[in-house]
Amino acid sequence: MKSNYKNLKYLVFILPLFFISLNAQDEAVEEVEAVEEVEAVSPLAGFSIGLASTPGLVSGETFTDIPVGFSVVLTTPYGISLENAFDFTFSVVFGQYSGNFEGADFSPSILGVGGNLTIKDFIFAEGHLSNIGAGLGMRGFAGVSSGFIMEKLKKSDLNLPFNLLVGGEGFISSEMVEGSNPSFWGGLGVRLDYNF
Incomplete structure (x- = not known):
């Protein structure tokens, strides 16, 4: 029982780190998509x-x-x-x-x-x-x-x-x-x- 409690204690510290890195990945994907939208504008836009x-x-x-x-x-x-x-x-x-x-x-x-x-x-x-x-x-x-x-x-x-x-x-x-x-x-x- 004591070892399960010890594993749970490590899990409590590791899980938040996992979600923080996923959020950082999502933000990086959004930045790449924003850059791609800017590059898609035609040089003839507005003509x-x-x-x-x-x-x-x-x-x-x-x-x-x-x-x-x-x-x-x-x-x-x-x-x-x-x-x-x-x-x-x-x-x-x-x-x-x-x-x-x-x-x-x-x-x-x-x-x-x-x-x-x-x-x-x-x-x-x-x-x-x-x-x-x-x-x-x-x-x-x-x-x-x-x-x-x-x-x-x-x-x-x-x-x-x-x-x-x-x-x-x-x-x-x-x-x-x-x-x-x-x-x-x-x-x-x-x-x-x-x-x-």
């Missing part, structure tokens, strides 16, 4: 790329037919954010459109820098100071985002990397083709963004 098409509705006198084409917008994660109520990010745009004037075809290209303003993940507006055709101009796009609609429909748990933007898009240039007058065109803009 998005969007493809827009604008079926034209109006145009200036430089065009007989309203231009048709596409724009590609690369949005950066750099900018200002105020707790998802207001986000401003920098972006670049490039695109190609084809138009004509009394049978003469021309293709104004677009290259510009600017920014995107989003309010409550719903209303957005973007503007780009651009080279449009042969002159300096401005591209604007404003409307609504599907991100807000998906959230309101409680489907945000899907966490899809896509966002659909619908609104008005317009282009104005000081010179569409060399030697021409200032002109513009615009219409309904639809853009699909992919978020990295």
Whole structure:
């Protein structure tokens, strides 16, 4: 009986040491998992790329037919954010459109820098100071985002990397083709963004 009591006395000292070492192992595993999560972030995180098409509705006198084409917008994660109520990010745009004037075809290209303003993940507006055709101009796009609609429909748990933007898009240039007058065109803009 005395030897059992003696063994129990050693067991009382050894058991707490065993559990202390298990806790230390658990903490080490949690630290390793935290490091792995940090390393899993993509270098493209926060960037998005969007493809827009604008079926034209109006145009200036430089065009007989309203231009048709596409724009590609690369949005950066750099900018200002105020707790998802207001986000401003920098972006670049490039695109190609084809138009004509009394049978003469021309293709104004677009290259510009600017920014995107989003309010409550719903209303957005973007503007780009651009080279449009042969002159300096401005591209604007404003409307609504599907991100807000998906959230309101409680489907945000899907966490899809896509966002659909619908609104008005317009282009104005000081010179569409060399030697021409200032002109513009615009219409309904639809853009699909992919978020990295």
